[in-house]
Amino acid sequence: MRPTGGPGEWRDRSGRAGGRVARACRRMAAFPALLVGLILLALLVGGAAAQDDRATVRLDGEPLFALSGTDTLDADQRARRVEQRLAVLVRGLEANPVARIETAGDERVIVVSGVRVTTVYPIDAEDNLTEIDGLASRWASAIEKGLTAAIARRTGFAGSFFADTFGALQTVLSRAGSSAVKVVPKLLAAALVMGVAILLATLVNRVQRFIFKRRITDRTLENLIRQLSYYSLILLGALVAADALGFSPGALVTGLGLTGLVLGFALKDILSNFVSGLLILTLRPFELGDQIVVGETEGGVERIELRATQIRTYDGRVALVPNAEVFTSRIVNNTADPVRRGNVLLQVGYDVKLGALIERLRASVASVKGVLPDRPVTVRVEDLGASAITLNIGFWTDSLRADYKETASSVRRHIASTMDDMGLPRPQPDLWRIAPAAPDDWARIWTATER
Structure with missing residues (x-):
């Protein structure tokens, strides 16, 4: 492979090694960050409903029991409905609430003062690793104790206003703390997985550079293999991180399917540049070090990335031309032949x-x-x-x-x-055009002569 310039053509850029490394790191981090963002967006849209985590029913911020989602309601919606019914009962009851358990087929219904508070389903018993009757008894006892304490708070100092305000605040803080306890470890695990994936991808990239320097002379092929392996490891890390957050591969596919159309329109240019970059690296209309002309840009090819092609112009400036423009434009490769x-x-x-x-x-x-x-x-x-x-x-x-x-x-x-x-003169034109220096003066003289 020939160098990208002759003597005196390119400036010595050895003093810019640190800046080039920093720019390369930023470029390498841009695509993984975008990829992770797309996956998280897809998960939020399509995969959130696929989680089976239980939700805790609270009364004045105090936890009573945790229930699971059903075919028609997820766990959070079901817990909010139970809390609304308990809030109504607190305002209507005076003291000593009694919770009764009614049997309805395979289900158990907990009733307080004629109000159907909640239903215990077989899935709740399975998730709690117990029998449905024993679970219904525990829930009924928790509801009685919670209602008794809530009624007592409302008959104490400052009455219902203070109890309702304090209870709402305590509920919000309890939910936030519970969410943090469940989410923060998953986020830390996902961040650790992504950090390991990026570190591993960088390490593999450096090892490949060391090996290819001695084994492969085709720098364009080396660039293709290194970029594909790097981003493949990043993608694998993103999938494992999504699993660490509690999303299954099926939920990920569902989320990507639901948001694929929107993302396709929104990221059309980015995807076009990505595909064009793969085609350029595969078909290789030019290689690293070639001097090409793309539109109004002319210079030596320094780097072919999956988003853009880096060209250093002859005046020392760096031009990043999008790969879609490079692939669809007319390219003149000045150094395709020696x-x-x-x-x-x-x-x-x-x-x-x-x-x-x-x-x-x-x-x-x-x-x-x-x-x-x-x-x-x-x-x-x-x-x-x-x-x-x-x-x-x-x-x-x-x-x-x-x-x-x-x-x-x-x-x-x-x-x-x-x-x-040879004493040869330069050719002289046979016809000379002479124009006066002061046309106005000549016009006056010509007018006076006619008169």
């Missing part, structure tokens, strides 16, 4: 001896340093103009821009020296 043809146009007068001039030009251009000796120099008559003959002088040189520009400049200098040595 040699490149150059052309210089020369105008001479009709009074010169073309045969002698052409032979001198061939010999002069062929002696220029950088012109390939195994490719003949050509001198052709390009055009017969009104006052001059146009010659097209062709030569072959290295395709790198630095070498090509330097050689073309040397060819022009040798052509000018040859013209001077």
Whole structure:
């Protein structure tokens, strides 16, 4: 692989190694962060309903019992309904509430003062690892004690207002604490998994760089393998982190299916750049180190990522061109072949001896340093103009821009020296256009003469 520039063409960037590493780390972290965000969004939309965690029924912030979700209601909705019924009972009862248990097939119904507070389902007994009758008795006893304490608080200091306010505040704090106890360990576990995944992906990336440096000379293939392995490990870590948060793979697929259409429209450009990057790395219309022209951008390819292609222009600036634009645009690869043809146009007068001039030009251009000796120099008559003959002088040189520009400049200098040595003047136009310096003065003189 040839270097991306010749002597004097590219600046020495050794002092920017730290900045390049920092930018590379930010670019590597951007895609995993986006990927994790998409997965979490999909999980929130489609996977939240798939959790089977139990919800705690509270009265004035005091926990009474925990129940499970059913086919029609999830655990939180079911717990809120029970709490609403208990709140109504607290306002209507005076003292000594009694909870009765009624049998309805496989279910048990807890009734207080004719109000059906809750139903104990077989799933509740299974989740509590007990018999349904024993569980119904425990729930009924907890409801009686909770109602008795709540009624007593409302007959004490400051009455119902203080008890209701304090109870609402305690309920909110209890729910927040309970949620934190359940969620924080999962978040820490997910963060630990993602941290290990990123660390492992970075380590594998460095090991691959060390191995490929000695085994693979194709830098574009190396770049493809390294990026695919890196992001695959990040994706695997995101899936394991989602499982640590309590979401099953089925819930993840459901969430991605529900949000896929919206994400497809919202992230159309990002996905297009991602797919285009894979195609560029696979089909390889150009490689790292090639000097290409994409639209108005021309320079050497420094990096091909899954989002954009990094091109360093000839004036030292870095251009990040989106892969979708690169893949769909017309690309000119100046260094796809190691040699490149150059052309210089020369105008001479009709009074010169073309045969002698052409032979001198061939010999002069062929002696220029950088012109390939195994490719003949050509001198052709390009055009017969009104006052001059146009010659097209062709030569072959290295395709790198630095070498090509330097050689073309040397060819022009040798052509000018040859013209001077032969004493050939430059062609002069036969028609000259003369314009007066002061047209207003000339107009007044012309008017006065006519009179």
